[in-house]
Structures are given as structure tokens and as C-alpha cells.
Amino acid sequence: MPTAPKLLRSRGTWIVLAATLVCLAMVLYAWRLPPFHTGTESTENAYVRGMVTIVAPKVDGYVAEVAVQDYMAVTAGQVLVRLDDRIYRQRLDQAQSALAAQEANLANTMQARLARQAAIGNSQAQVAGADAQLVNARAQLTRAQADFRRATPLAQDGSLSQRERDQTEAALHQAEAAVKLAEASVRQARAGQSVATQDLQSVVVNRRAVEAAVESSRAAVRLAEIDLENTQIRAPRDGHVGEVGVKLGQYVTPGTQLVAVVPQQVWVVANFKEAQTARMAPGQVAHLNVDALGGARLNGRVERISPATGSEFSVIKQDNATGNFTKIPQRLSVRIAVDPDQAPASRLRPGMSVVVSVDTRSGHAVAPRGDGTEVGLR
Known part of the structure; x- marks a missing residue:
């Protein structure tokens, strides 16, 4: 050995x-x-995200034209789908006709107002004439009364004949009747003036109602124009359309999902374990490896960190108050902005998988002290 x-x-x-x-x-x-x-700090739990817009109609109708195909590039305002607009054109014509009728009513009301104003002027002239006649009748009555007072003693002493005295008395009665007739004429003229004034007020009130009807008709025309414009469904922004699901001749209603528009602007959402975010802060440098780009390496920066873990946003909340408990590391979502002027960045698409590495040494996070101040986490 x-x-x-x-x-x-x-x-x-x-x-x-x-x-x-x-x-x-x-x-x-x-x-x-x-x-x-x-x-x-690195994670493979990361994906490219984008503000994907689901385009839906605001009015109902049959699809008359589909102007785009799958994955086409579109610009803001470009027509994507056209609906059959014949009904909406007829509604617009109907609203315009109703507006023309109301405008004609308004013109007639204005003419009626001018006529009533002329009638008021005529009644005012009649009142003035009746007042003048009344003044004249009262003056004649005063003279007749004076003549009768002078004729009565003269007839008694024989200086004036009885016939002349009777003529003087008849002239007095005639003057009294003329005053009453003039007073009646004044009352009639004033009543006519009051009626003309009331007619004018009625015309003014009616004109306000007609003006309101005209504004309502104009609003109906504008609404019909909006509905007609909404039969052309346009792209809300620049980007690419996804798979076109709408078909020619399909009946669609408001809210029906027709096509998705994906803008060029994208970002990355990386889900780090909570322990990995201890020294993570906005502004730190991030490196992105995208599977779909053959391992191409992109640069970015931490933009924002989620205010809560993913479990807090779930529909069914976790309840750890009963039974056995097993500690499971939670994950925090970190939004990472992709640096501009990188050639591979133009090929990023929402949903792509990404491997993210964040250099926590490129910045420092802060944590609050007990006294309210902050301390850096190195």
C-alpha cells in the first residue's frame, strides 16, 4: 500500500x-x-413588454373592408377596418334635415318678432292718438260747461232765448259724451298695446325654445357625423398589427376585438426574488440577453421597481394564518428601460424571454432610518 x-x-x-x-x-x-x-443580480424570469392596444369598434355594423394584413406596419390614423356606413349616412342626412327645419322655424320666429315689434309701435301710436283725443274732448267739455253756466242766468232774465239756452245745454251733453268716448278709446288702445306686448313676450319665449331646438339639432348632426366617422376604424398609434381576426362581412358590435396594434416602444419586466432587490435602485445598469436574438447582449437601466410583490396583485390572496407555513421567497417586478441606439433593440417584441443582470454597484439604494432620514445601502 x-x-x-x-x-x-x-x-x-x-x-x-x-x-x-x-x-x-x-x-x-x-x-x-x-x-x-x-x-x-440575475434572473431568467424576465420578459419583453409593450403597450399593446386592442382595437375595437365604437359602432355596430357589417365589415365592408379589411385594409390590413397580419403583422403589417401601420401609422397613426391609418384605416384598419371599414364598416358598412349606409345607415349612418342616412342618419346624418336625417339629422341635417331636422336642423334645416329648426333653422327655418327660427327664421320665422325672428320675422314674427319683428312683426310684433311693429304692432307694438302701432299700438303706441294709437294710445298717443287716443290720449290726444281725450285731452281735446276734455277741453271741449270745459268750454261747454262754461257756456252753459253763462247761458243759464241770461235765459232767466230774458237776455237769451230759451232755444239758445237749450242749444248750449245740448252742446254740454255732447261734450260729456265725447269725453267718455275718448276715455273708452284710450282704454281700448292701452289694451291693444298690452296684448301686443304679451304677443312679443310670447314670441321671445318661443324663440328661445326654437334656439334650443336648433342647438339640439346641431348636436344631433355632430353625433351623426361622429358615428359616420367611427365606421372607419383607424390605428391609434404607429406600430405593427398582430394577427387580424376580423373577417369581411362579419357583424361587429362596440367592444368586439378586431386587431391588436403593437407599438415600437418596448421595455423589460424582470421578476427578482425579494432578497435580490436589497441594493437595487432606479438608474442602475442592466444587461439583457434575449433568447430570440441569438444571445445578443443589450444594455438598459432600471427604471422603476414595483410597489408590491406579485402575490399582492393576484386575484386570490394568500392566507397564511392557518395550517403549516413554508416560507416562499416572493418576487418583485422591476421595469427596465432599453437604452436607445442599439441595433438589435429594433427586433425586440413583447413577450420575448430575457435573461437580466443588474449591476447593483452602479448605484446605491436608500432605506429610511427610524428618525425619518435615509441611509445608503452599500
Whole structure:
């Protein structure tokens, strides 16, 4: 049996020892244990995200034209789908006709107002004429009363004949009747003026109602125009369309999913274990390896960190108050912005898998003290 010094001098022994050390070093490196612990935190639980917009109609109808195909590039405002617009054109014509009728009513109301104003002016002239006649009748009555007072004593002493005295009395009665007639004429003229004023007020009130009807008809026309415009379903932004699910002749209603528009702007959401985020902060450098790009390496920066773990956003909340408990590391979502001016970045698509590494040494996080101040986490 070989002795210990001979074992140490054996090449096989050294090979086994070296292999053991290499394996141990690989395990320590994989688990980020000393002396291989670094400030880089990595995860494979990361995906490319984008603001995918599901395009849906605002009105119902039959699809008359599908203007795009799967995965085409589109620009903001480009027509994607056209619906049969014949009904909506008829509704617009109907609304425009109703508006024309209301505008005609408004014009007639304005003419009626002018006529009522002219009638008021005429009634005012009649009132003025009746007032003048009343003044004249009262003056005649005053003169007739004076003549009768002078004629009565003259007829008694024979200086004036009875016939002349009777004529003077008849003139007095005639003047009294003329005053009453003038007063009646004044009352009639004032009543006519009041009626004309009320007619004018009625026309003014009616005009306000007609004006409101005109505004309502204009709003109906605008609504019909909007509905007609909505028969052309347009792209909300620049990007690429996904798979086109709508078919020619299909009947669609508001909310029916027709096609998805994927914009060029994308970002990465990486789900790190909670322990990995201890020193993670916005602004730190991130490296992205995208499977779909043949391992191409992209650069980015930590943009924001989720305010809660993924379990807090789940529909069914975890309840650990009963039964046995097994601690499961939670994950925090970290949004990473991709640096611009990188050629492979133009090929990123939402949903792609990414391996993310964040260098926590490129910045420092902060944690609050008990007194409200902050302390850096190195």
C-alpha cells in the first residue's frame, strides 16, 4: 500500500483534487457564495413588454373592408377596418334635415318678432292718438260747461232765448259724451298695446325654445357625423398589427376585438426574488440577453421597481394564518428601460424571454432610518 508522500506525488491524486476544487468553485459561483459573491443580480424570469392596444369598434355594423394584413406596419390614423356606413349616412342626412327645419322655424320666429315689434309701435301710436283725443274732448267739455253756466242766468232774465239756452245745454251733453268716448278709446288702445306686448313676450319665449331646438339639432348632426366617422376604424398609434381576426362581412358590435396594434416602444419586466432587490435602485445598469436574438447582449437601466410583490396583485390572496407555513421567497417586478441606439433593440417584441443582470454597484439604494432620514445601502 502506497504511503502518504507517494499519494501526494501521484499525478492522479492531483487531478482528482483539482477536479474537486473546480467543482466546489463552480458551486460557490453558481450560488454567489464567497469568494465569488458580486454586486450583480440575475434572473431568467424576465420578459419583453409593450403597450399593446386592442382595437375595437365604437359602432355596430357589417365589415365592408379589411385594409390590413397580419403583422403589417401601420401609422397613426391609418384605416384598419371599414364598416358598412349606409345607415349612418342616412342618419346624418336625417339629422341635417331636422336642423334645416329648426333653422327655418327660427327664421320665422325672428320675422314674427319683428312683426310684433311693429304692432307694438302701432299700438303706441294709437294710445298717443287716443290720449290726444281725450285731452281735446276734455277741453271741449270745459268750454261747454262754461257756456252753459253763462247761458243759464241770461235765459232767466230774458237776455237769451230759451232755444239758445237749450242749444248750449245740448252742446254740454255732447261734450260729456265725447269725453267718455275718448276715455273708452284710450282704454281700448292701452289694451291693444298690452296684448301686443304679451304677443312679443310670447314670441321671445318661443324663440328661445326654437334656439334650443336648433342647438339640439346641431348636436344631433355632430353625433351623426361622429358615428359616420367611427365606421372607419383607424390605428391609434404607429406600430405593427398582430394577427387580424376580423373577417369581411362579419357583424361587429362596440367592444368586439378586431386587431391588436403593437407599438415600437418596448421595455423589460424582470421578476427578482425579494432578497435580490436589497441594493437595487432606479438608474442602475442592466444587461439583457434575449433568447430570440441569438444571445445578443443589450444594455438598459432600471427604471422603476414595483410597489408590491406579485402575490399582492393576484386575484386570490394568500392566507397564511392557518395550517403549516413554508416560507416562499416572493418576487418583485422591476421595469427596465432599453437604452436607445442599439441595433438589435429594433427586433425586440413583447413577450420575448430575457435573461437580466443588474449591476447593483452602479448605484446605491436608500432605506429610511427610524428618525425619518435615509441611509445608503452599500
